Amino acid sequence: MSEYLLEMQGISKVFPGVQALSKVDFQLRAGEIHALLGENGAGKSTLIKVLGGIYRPEEGEIRINGQQVSITDVNSARANGISIIHQELVLVPHMTVAENIFLGQEPTTRFGVNHGKMARDAQRMLDRFELGIEAESRVVDLSIAQQQMVEIVKAISFNCRILVMDEPTSSISDREVAALFEIMRNLAARGVGIIYISHKMSELYEVCDRVTVLRDGLFIGTREVVPGNRDELISMMVGRELSKYYVRDYCESQEVVLRCEKLDDGNRKHKRVHEVSFEVRRGEIVGFAGLVGAGRSEAMQCLFGITPGSTGDVYIEGKKVRIRNAVDAMGYGIAMVPENRKLQALYHVQNVRFNSTIEVLEKFINKLRVDHQLEASITQESIDKMRTKTPSQEQVISNLSGGNQQKVVIGRWLATTPKVLIMDEPTRGVDVGAKAEIYEIMNNLTKQGVSIIMISSELPEIINMSDRVYVMCEGRITGCIPHQELSQERIMHLATLEMTGGQAV
Ligand SMILES: Nc1ncnc2c1ncn2[C@@H]1O[C@H](COP(=O)(O)OP(=O)(O)OP(=O)(O)O)[C@@H](O)[C@H]1O
Ligand SMILES: [Mg+2]
Structure with missing residues (x-):
């Protein structure tokens, strides 16, 4: 035997x-x-x-x-x-x-x-x-x-x-x-x-x-x-030492880039978002913590204009704006890496290049002229940045390993250079080396003045990367914690705190 x-x-x-x-x-x-x-x-x-x-x-x-x-x-x-x-x-x-x-x-x-x-x-x-x-x-x-x-x-x-x-x-x-x-x-x-x-x-x-x-x-x-x-x-x-895992230069700016007031997903059977208000400063990483189903993704979908019947006010750099759909949102400089990338973001039969550049077509298409060289170099930059493993830009995306498909989608949104980047579970399914890579890219983006909203269920990542963390429970924001005061216990306490009408019960 x-x-x-x-x-x-x-x-x-x-x-x-x-x-x-x-x-x-x-x-x-x-x-x-x-x-x-x-x-x-x-x-x-x-x-x-x-x-x-x-x-x-x-x-x-x-x-x-x-x-x-x-x-x-x-x-x-x-x-x-x-x-x-x-x-x-x-x-x-x-x-x-x-x-x-x-x-x-x-x-x-x-x-x-x-x-x-x-x-x-x-x-x-x-x-x-x-x-x-x-x-x-x-x-x-x-x-x-x-x-x-x-x-x-x-x-x-x-x-x-x-x-x-x-x-x-x-x-x-x-x-x-x-x-x-x-x-x-x-x-x-x-x-x-x-x-x-x-x-x-x-x-x-x-x-x-x-x-x-x-x-x-x-x-x-x-x-x-x-x-x-x-x-x-x-x-x-x-195959190498990972010396610094989390890289973060905390944000100094007080300038508010985005303010949301009373985002709400309206009257529906399974209501997930109750009057959610928050603000984001320039160059900040704002974490959103909570249990699965707390309404974090749904709140961002209200902001992004893709929830029918949602209400609430959005201010960009102090000006009130109306976001009716994703195109409006992107027009105001908001980008979103969705949580379920497979379903919501991949073009399965297309190759890596198509999937890398679909959000930045205007950079290399001018009327009917396509600058293929620029298209290829934008793609290559994204592959290098994310260390995506693919035999070529022509590879059909569904032939990549699961994690590498994720990297392509994340890379695509990073290429858009938005004002506010919403990342929903940015490191899910991604290996440790690439996680460190993504953290570094996030930190660099904030230094260039990009603000990031990060929804994450991984507490270490929330605690080490965020300037401030909003915690949600059952569709409501139950608290906001600055980075100096972040701890697993404080987050979990707020994540399980049920509130009605703004009062803890
Ligand atoms: N059907 C396929 N056609 C072509 N290449 C493929 C196919 N399936 C996998 N590959 C390639 O084989 C290599 C190994 O992929 P595999 O899916 O086994 O990785 P993995 O370790 O499971 O990664 P992950 O953690 O991202 O899931 C990758 O380079 C991938 O692109
Ligand atoms: Mg796999």
Whole structure:
């Protein structure tokens, strides 16, 4: 009997222009939670797609309990007890939750699919997580976080020996993350081997036993997860020391660039924004903290003119303006990097160059003349700045790794040189090296006089980067904290403080 549940040995995979994996080794024990760590584009998703039968490697062997297996497609992966939650959600939007969970293995009677049983069983699985999701609802009607939870329920509902999770917590809230970790620990205790991919280092220390690091498609090493080796892991990952992580020169200016009064999303069933007022000074980074669902993104959408029926007053450099849509907002020098970049900002079939320059066309298109050289150099600047990993500007964006797609979108907005830049979860899905890069770019922008509104659920980033932080709870601003007084405790206190009519209750 082999010491390992799973061994992947000498795995190589090439895409046009990219050696995604070269002779990678990976070993998983039964009952362990094993993190796979690496920068955006390092090859993590590719490795698990090889395991899942989605890609055929050019070379390499896979053994399960010491026996060589041939994984040729998704079904043979499943037959070998492998279950994968992919980074990109792959649910079928117009089918119900129950149909998605049982896709390809529906319970049947003599007369065909047993819909009643399927719905009941699916509901039982969902209820174990206390998710409040109906098995009969259609996937399109769920939030992204709920869809992600359905993927998770689906993956763990079947008897699997090897469970792979590719960034499962990128858009679910803390409470659901806690439930997920609990389930992972239970599965591991029953002997399931779990491969866990995440860019959140703190999660690694919370649930993982060992970690394997990849860099540029190469196997770098496998380590125990022990307190104190964080810096070692980071330098294995990025191939250099990250000396300064957060860079921030605090803002001195008192000049108010943007003032919002009583932003409100109007009368609606699920009201998220209640009379939100705040101001932003020139060169400031203003953080917006709060729990998932506190209404931060929704408040910014009211400001940006994309919420029908919203009310409130907006002043830019002291002058009252009317913002009826995103074009108006951009005309006043406001730009927004949305939270759900995949859905709201990517042109999937277009290449990196198109996706990098779509907001600054006027810089290189004059009437009917297109300055292709300038277009290419704007794109290159953005690739260099963000350290985006792409074989060329012509690469179709959906062929980039998940994190590199994010970098392209962020780079696109940085190229617009706005007065006020709204960044919604700017470092989600982005590796540590690129995070440091983004912080530095943000700091440089503020030194040039750009003001930044940063919505973030990562408290360390909020605390280290913001001049001031507004905290929201249930659609209202519950407080504002200057950077000298910022702490995790103060933010969490305000984030859970319910107010009615401006009074704490
Ligand atoms: N279908 C594809 N066609 C062409 N190139 C691809 C394809 N899939 C991945 N690549 C390339 O292979 C490399 C590895 O990508 P992979 O998705 O495995 O990275 P990753 O480690 O999962 O990164 P991230 O943290 O951003 O998700 C990248 O350079 C990527 O651009
Ligand atoms: Mg990936």
